[in-house]
Amino acid sequence: MPQPHLESNETELIRRVCGGNPEAFEELVRPYERLVYVTAISILRNQADAEEVAQEAVLKAFSKLSSFRAECKFSTWLVQITYNEARMRLRKDRRNLYESLDEHHEEPEGDYWPRDFADWRPIPSELLEENETRQALQNAIDSLSPTYREVVVLRDVQNLSIKDAATILGVTEGTVKTRLHRARLLLRDALAPGIDGCWCTERSYQKVRPW
Amino acid sequence: MARIEISCVEVWREVSNYLDADISPELRERMEAHFKVCAHCSAVLDGMQNVVGLVADGRLFQTPEGFNKRLYNKINPHR
Numbered sequence A: 001m002p003q004p005h006l007e008s009n010e011t012e013l014i015r016r017v018c019g020g021n022p023e024a025f026e027e028l029v030r031p032y033e034r035l036v037y038v039t040a041i042s043i044l045r046n047q048a049d050a051e052e053v054a055q056e057a058v059l060k061a062f063s064k065l066s067s068f069r070a071e072c073k074f075s076t077w078l079v080q081i082t083y084n085e086a087r088m089r090l091r092k093d094r095r096n097l098y099e100s101l102d103e104h105h106e107e108p109e110g111d112y113w114p115r116d117f118a119d120w121r122p123i124p125s126e127l128l129e130e131n132e133t134r135q136a137l138q139n140a141i142d143s144l145s146p147t148y149r150e151v152v153v154l155r156d157v158q159n160l161s162i163k164d165a166a167t168i169l170g171v172t173e174g175t176v177k178t179r180l181h182r183a184r185l186l187l188r189d190a191l192a193p194g195i196d197g198c199w200c201t202e203r204s205y206q207k208v209r210p211w
Numbered sequence B: 001m002a003r004i005e006i007s008c009v010e011v012w013r014e015v016s017n018y019l020d021a022d023i024s025p026e027l028r029e030r031m032e033a034h035f036k037v038c039a040h041c042s043a044v045l046d047g048m049q050n051v052v053g054l055v056a057d058g059r060l061f062q063t064p065e066g067f068n069k070r071l072y073n074k075i076n077p078h079r
Helices: A008-018 A024-044 A047-067 A074-092 A094-101 A125-129 A131-142 A146-157 A162-169 A173-191 B008-019 B025-037 B039-055 B067-078
Strands: none
Touching (some): A008 A047, A024 B067, A047 A074, A074 A162, A125 B039, A131 A146, A131 A173, A131 B039, A146 B039, B008 B025, B008 B039, B025 B039
């Protein structure tokens, strides 16, 4: 039966793993290592926990591979498993009980309007070589509530489609778009004062931005 | 036929969909006409475009050193 969601190479690898050649699993997962790790760390925000959950998720994918029905892409399925494992870890962790049960479902009503209207000169991507810039972006992403952080990480960091993000999060595509819209505006405002943290009200604030 | 103008608030609501090319050609045309004359909305668009471009960069989220080795070491005993 044709499996339109799968790359033919992936179909073959899955067939080999399920047919008793587990060594093909590494080849199947290798292109998605970062995808799995970034999904986990975006939810757990801790490197050690993210790595552990990434390993558990990949193991789970291995043990459940024969039940994979190709209703979505293999990568989407793998990220969905990782997402669920990470959320479960968060729930188990009593320190995060408040966030996982309450904050996560907090969906503010009404529109969010941009707060900063300064000109944005293009930010050269070379700046990402600098720790300071990466840290500023990381802090901005971390400052988002989980609902918005997850959608930005799936869509903008990992470049998944709206449809795939909706499948992973278990929400409609419309909900993904609404959350993404707010998340992008929030991120933009969070970074608007400049990565050096200066915040000036006069027009001179453009000069303090390092880009 | 005269183009129907669009307000800043409407532009802000659609700016994310605009970036994703997920709007009708008619709305795109109206928004583009608006960006040409509205510095505030252009700033919103440019800023969002910048942010989206930066977070997509592979240098931002990197797997820890040795991540893949430890991953397959963990999996191997189970295969």
